[in-house]
Amino acid sequence: MAIIHDVMPVFELFQPTTVEDTAALLEQYDKDAWVLAGGLDTFDWFKDRNKRRQVVVDLSGVEALRGVKKAADGGLEIGATTTLTDVANNAMVKESFRLLSQAAALVASPQIRNQGTLGGNVSQDTRCWYYRSGWTCYRAGGNICYADTPTAINREHAIFDANRCVAVNPSDTAPALIALDAQMVIRSSGRERVVNAQDYFIGPSVDITRMTVLQPGELLTAIRIPATWAGAEFYFEKIRERQVWDFPLVNIAAALKVSNGTISDSRVVVNAVAAHPMRLTAVEAAIAGKARNEATATMAGDLATQGARPLAHNGYKIPLVKNLVKRAVRGEAQV
């Protein structure tokens, strides 16, 4: 598809300065409104003329949505428009939840991290290029998946939980937040609801046109990280073809509580293998109470890919997930 290089189509722009005004605008314009944070996902859609809204609500002026605060329980509350650079460099995040700072530091390129936000990174749309090129696939409201035909190129697509659509969630910070038991604070006019990070992301069997539970009119305002996993043993790894810009082929975020060499509790989450980040609860259950060693790691790796259904060109993701889970359970020191 040709790349268009002129000015994107017209929209009405609002730059509110408070959360209340933002919520009011989103309520007023509902389905006609587009929430703009860093804009790095947004502008591709607008420039390519593949998605369009009458109204764009720019969050850059809402100070209350930015910054990292200490929460009463010893955890952290991160404003949704805190940039990925700020998340990666924040001293409190680094000290207690290094998993998240590692994940944020591996997103895209320096300039994108300087502008892209944590809320945007978890709420971004999938990168399936058939969908992003404007093909009328299931996700775009049509009745075919162009990525799952005999001639389709689907190296980057799903090996788990596909349902008509085989696109994957491309976020690096999402699996880290799920591993940290984070909660998403969602605001709409007059209401606030809190959703577990794990339940924030949805697959095509729930709603094929959306990646998250966010409804029109709703705004992700903050991400709360409880103290639960502060200072646990963390492992993050992102596999990609180029070491900059690229979205993950597979990434993994793990948090383990280990005492005397025995794993007491854990969270193991992989992403870019399904339309939502996958928490591997079977692995977590199997390694609980086991010694943290090579045998446990191998067992965890084998368990991780059970039920995987590769497409024509993404079978490599199965050994990749297997080995990443193995490494995460075994721990960094022995890699």
Add this chain to the structure above:
Amino acid sequence: MNIQQQSPFEPNTVSRRAFIKMVIASGAAVSASAYLFRGSTLIGQGSLPGSVERLMTLNVNGQMRRVDVMKQETLAMTLRYKLGLTGTKLGCDRSECGACTVLIDDVPHYSCSILTHTVRNRKIQTIEGLERPDGTLHPVQQAVIDEQGFQCAFCMSGFIMSAVGFLKTNPKPTREELAHGISGNLCRCADYDKILRAMMRGAAYMQKTTT
């Protein structure tokens, strides 16, 4: 300028750059942009909280510049086609190449992927704003000349702005750190080795000028 009066056998002496600047200076850009950027479909929304005025003052390279900006206009478009700052290049227009990198409050950003309205109250620096008023080049610019670090140099202003921004956060980088710091810029000539050498020399020059 009247092209018709020129003999077809004489080379056109107006460079592309001069032509673009002339067009911007004349009214041609105004009429063309009125055609490109149609009026908004929502009329009478001016009273809502957060509504936006098109006429704004932009702080670019230390100057306050008055400019009329469309709501959907990116900073790269404003800099190049409204303010005549064509040193900022547009490569991919999709935050995938880095040619349009400028500093916003001293931090490198892709100017193709940020609305001008978003940076209204912030400090913008482009490649044109690097040299001192007396014409002394920025140490990184001087290093690029001394090292002859680029081939076609289309990506150069982006690379220099990235490096200048990165060196503000890490003035004494190793080669690896610098490579990581400016990894958000592409060079299609694949001249990375010499670019890195030039940028490292620039970092060294900056050490000398500050100490």
